[in-house]
Amino acid sequence: MQIPENKYDVVIIGGGPIGIACALEAEKKGLSYIVLEKGCLVNSLFHYPTNMTFFSTSEKLELDNIPFISNNPKPGKREALEYYRRIATTNDINIHLFEKVTNIKSAADNVHNIITSKNEYQAENVIVATGFYDIPNYLGVKGEELPKVSHYYNDPHYYATQKTIVVGASNSAVDAALEIYRKGGDVTMIVRKPEIGDRVKYWVRPDIINRIEEGSIKAYFNSSLREIKENEVILDTPNGEEIIENDFTLLLTGYRPNFGFLQDLGIKLSEDGKKIPLYNENTMETNVPGIFLAGVICGGVETHKWFIENSRIHAKIIINHLDKKQDILTST
Missing domain, CATH: 3.50.50.60 (FAD/NAD(P)-binding domain)
Structure with missing residues (x-):
C-alpha cells in the first residue's frame, strides 16, 4: 500500500461536539490532528428538528469551559449550531467537512491508514466519535x-x-x-x-x-x-x-450507531443484544490498539446513556492518555 503523505498523531472521525472537544484537547497537548466529517459541521445537530430544545442546560453543553450563552436555560438547535460553529472557526480547528471515511487499514506496526472519499491519511491513533443519528431503526x-x-x-x-x-x-x-x-x-x-x-x-x-x-x-x-x-x-x-x-x-423509532463500521475495524461488540463496543474505561481504547471511542457511540444500542454533557470527559481521557504515551516514547 502506498503510504499517505498526510501523517498525524491522531485522526478524529466525526465533527460533532465530542469530535471538536477531542480536537481542542489535542491542540492543548501539542498533538497533530485532523477531524474528518462526512457532512457539515456538527452534522447530526444540523439534522435535528428545527424547533428542538435540548434536555440539557447550556452550561452542560459547553466545551473546554467556553461559555455557551443562550436566551433560555435550555438552548435550541440554532443556538447550539452557532455555539459549536464559533468554537470551530475561532480556534481554527483542523477539520475537513464533507469527507467520508470509507476504510481504515491497520498495519502490523499499529499504524492506521485512513482512507476517505477524498484522500488518505496515516496515524498511530484514531478516535471514532461518530454518534448514532445516521441509521434509523x-x-x-x-x-x-x-x-x-x-x-x-x-x-x-x-x-x-x-x-x-x-x-x-x-x-x-x-x-x-x-x-x-x-x-x-x-x-x-x-x-x-x-x-x-x-x-x-x-x-x-x-x-x-x-x-x-x-x-x-x-x-x-x-x-x-x-x-x-x-x-x-x-x-x-x-x-x-x-x-x-x-x-x-x-x-420516529430511534437511531443506532454504524455497528458495521465498528466491526470492520475489528472492534468487538457485546453479544447480549446491547452491542456495546469493547473499550477500556480508563483510556477509551478499544480492543484494537490505537483505536479509541468517544461520545454516544460507546453505548451501543443504548443511545440514551451518553450525551454531550456526560461524554465531554472522553476527550480529556483519550488525549491525556496519548500525551502520556508520547512522553514515554520520547524518553525511551
Missing part, C-alpha cells in the same frame, strides 16, 4: 419505502392540515406530535407500549398526556403498524385490526 413493515414515509422530522409546517401518523413515544416522537398538532395537523400516535415513554422531557410529558386525554391528539397504545399504504395505514391494536386514513407517516 427500520420497522421492516410493508410500505416503509413509500415517499410519504420518513424516519426524520424537521419542520411542523410541512404537515399542516395533513393526517399524520407518528410512530413512537420517545422525545422525538412526542415533540413532533405536539408541534404538528399546534400547526394544524391531524395527528395520531402509534405506541407499542401502554403509555408515553418515561424518558420524555419532564416539562413535555404532561403536555402530550393532556393532549391525548382531551382528544386533541389521538393515540393507539399497545399497538403496532402492520402496513403503510398510499392513503391509509393498517394497525394491529388490542381491539384488532384498525385502518386509518393517512397522508404522511413519521417513523
